């Protein structure tokens with residue numbers, strides 16, 4: 034995609050036009066897929082794409098692996114634990130080595146926030162952030178956006194409560210940059226230490242009142258407690274968390290409306306979400322997983338091509354209505 038960043042680190046690296054084009058291309062791939070092997074790289078050799086996950090992952094890594102193979106790319110699962118990174122090699126040296134072996138793009142997950150920023154000026158190869166510390170998880174937020182538009186239509190004027198450990202959640206940091214661009218208002222809800230100290234704005238407010246947050250919302254987004262990033266007293270909320278901030282069918286039954294529930298996974302059943310809710314039709318986590326492959330196919334296509342993708346977005350409720358016309362300009 035013309036002007037698409039060589040290093041996709043944060044949502045703010047993308048223009049609104051590029052985000053809309055990604056939505057369009059995602060919809061296109063979703064419609065076409067019957068294990069499509071799409072030659073988006075016609076005239077170019079088969080792209081070689083690696084995942085390098087220096088932190089655990091189930092969903093992100095596998096959906097990228099599937100996306101690469103559906104696009105007909107050559108997939109390399111770079112195993113950091115058995116690599117020279119363990120012998121003291123820097124990430125930059127490793128990426129330069131991959132580049133000289135012919136790798137075009139690497140999807141990196143790291144526990145170090147902002148570690149990928151160093152590559153923006155002179156990228157050794159194309160890089161997609163698969164989650165960096167507590168900083169950002171842009172591909173998750175983009176696939177969430179696609180799923181929400183499919184469920185709710187135009188997001189303009191709609192409100193979503195993000196309930197949980199917002200401060201330590203890289204997904205929240207990406208959603209906060211992304212969704213207000215589509216006119217969505219966000220309520221960040223959680224106990225003390227889980228909600229940012231930053232000031233509130235027209236589109237982002239804070240509360241520690243779960244029921245009030247849900248009442249004001251058209252949909253909700255639940256988060257796992259990010260224990261691996263806690264350094265202070267944040268764990269003290271754990272014992273009472275489900276009662277005060279967990280959501281179950283019972284919590285939602287008090288409302289006079291139905292609200293969809295999103296979750297980036299992995300979910301901790303009995304903590305932020307109940308077993309009955311996760312197995313109910315209101316839970317959209319599996320739809321997010323389903324859409325994740327298509328959004329990641331779109332992102333890989335965009336980062337590897339210099340093609341302009343014209344988009345026409347109809348925000349009216351069905352992701353099949355997000356129209357596209359990929360055109361080589």
Ligand code: ASP
Nearest residue numbers: 164170204257297298299
């Ligand atoms: N899977 C998401 C992430 O990698 C959310 C989580 O781990 O809670 O950030």
